[in-house]
Amino acid sequence: MTSDGAHAGKPLDQSLDQKVIDGQSGYSKPFLTLYDLVVYRGTAPLLWRCPPAVSRKLYDSSVGARHMDIGVGTGYLLHHAKFPVPDPRITLVDLNRNSLAHTAHRLRRHQVDTVRANILEPLPVAPRSHDSVGMSYLLHCVPGSLREKGIALAHAAAVVKPGGIVFGTTVLSAGVPVSGRARRAMRSLNKRGAFHNDADSLDDLRAQLDLHFDRHELTVHGCVGVFRAWTAA
Ligand SMILES: C[S@@+](CC[C@H](N)C(=O)[O-])C[C@H]1O[C@@H](n2cnc3c(N)ncnc32)[C@H](O)[C@@H]1O
Numbered sequence: 001m002t003s004d005g006a007h008a009g010k011p012l013d014q015s016l017d018q019k020v021i022d023g024q025s026g027y028s029k030p031f032l033t034l035y036d037l038v039v040y041r042g043t044a045p046l047l048w049r050c051p052p053a054v055s056r057k058l059y060d061s062s063v064g065a066r067h068m069d070i071g072v073g074t075g076y077l078l079h080h081a082k083f084p085v086p087d088p089r090i091t092l093v094d095l096n097r098n099s100l101a102h103t104a105h106r107l108r109r110h111q112v113d114t115v116r117a118n119i120l121e122p123l124p125v126a127p128r129s130h131d132s133v134g135m136s137y138l139l140h141c142v143p144g145s146l147r148e149k150g151i152a153l154a155h156a157a158a159v160v161k162p163g164g165i166v167f168g169t170t171v172l173s174a175g176v177p178v179s180g181r182a183r184r185a186m187r188s189l190n191k192r193g194a195f196h197n198d199a200d201s202l203d204d205l206r207a208q209l210d211l212h213f214d215r216h217e218l219t220v221h222g223c224v225g226v227f228r229a230w231t232a233a
Helices: 018-024 029-047 052-062 076-080 097-106 151-159 180-192 202-212
Strands: 002-004 066-070 089-094 111-116 130-136 160-171 215-221 224-230
Touching: 029 052, 029 076, 029 097, 029 180, 052 076, 052 130, 052 160, 052 224, 066 076, 066 151, 076 097, 076 130, 089 097, 097 111, 130 151, 151 160, 151 202, 202 215, 202 224
Parallel strands: 002 111, 066 089, 066 130, 089 111, 130 160
Antiparallel strands: 160 224, 215 224
16 A cells, blocks of 8 residues: 555645755665665764664564554665564655655565655554554654654654554764764754754653653664653553
């Protein structure tokens, strides 16, 4: 199934703020062919100091039989994830059509649905329908302070079953160790609109996880916040 969402009766593209558009517009077809190398061999381990093994372990320990991934990029982590069943059902959610198409093709061995949606709006998906939701390296692409874009966590929480898990990672700029090189890279990415994390702190992330979930675990690897959060059973 493929769904190209609408919001409040308007076609999705007409409801988007320019900063939201900027946060996903870099994911062109040519960039997606380089993405795994650039992110998982480059920026994540070298700048943000979060090796891919951390993200792979997060996925292996968190994905459920009916999984939703929001902000899918190339589907690198889903492609490598160890699912608890041989035939998982996977819903891919992204604002960018290239990311959705690239990931759906990569995961074609599984049963995959795609939904084009902006995570700042409620998801056009049945509530309490999934076991798990992954949001890897998504929130730092989304505009607003964590107090504002934390609503994305509420939208993810709404689609997991009672006791279900929402997990992910995000690059933070405060309350975590940020090297000089990482700080310069973040400044440039924020200036271009590819990142929106210049006000994102560890304390604000923790407060949003507290607000939207029954309980959570939050750890830091380099300047990346890594979270697992559960709705009430
Ligand atoms: C940095 S990539 C992360 C890809 C993948 N999850 C990973 O960890 O490698 C961010 C993804 O989020 C998507 N994205 C950015 N803003 C979004 C929004 N407001 N709503 C939904 N998806 C968004 C982009 O199109 C892109 O596919």
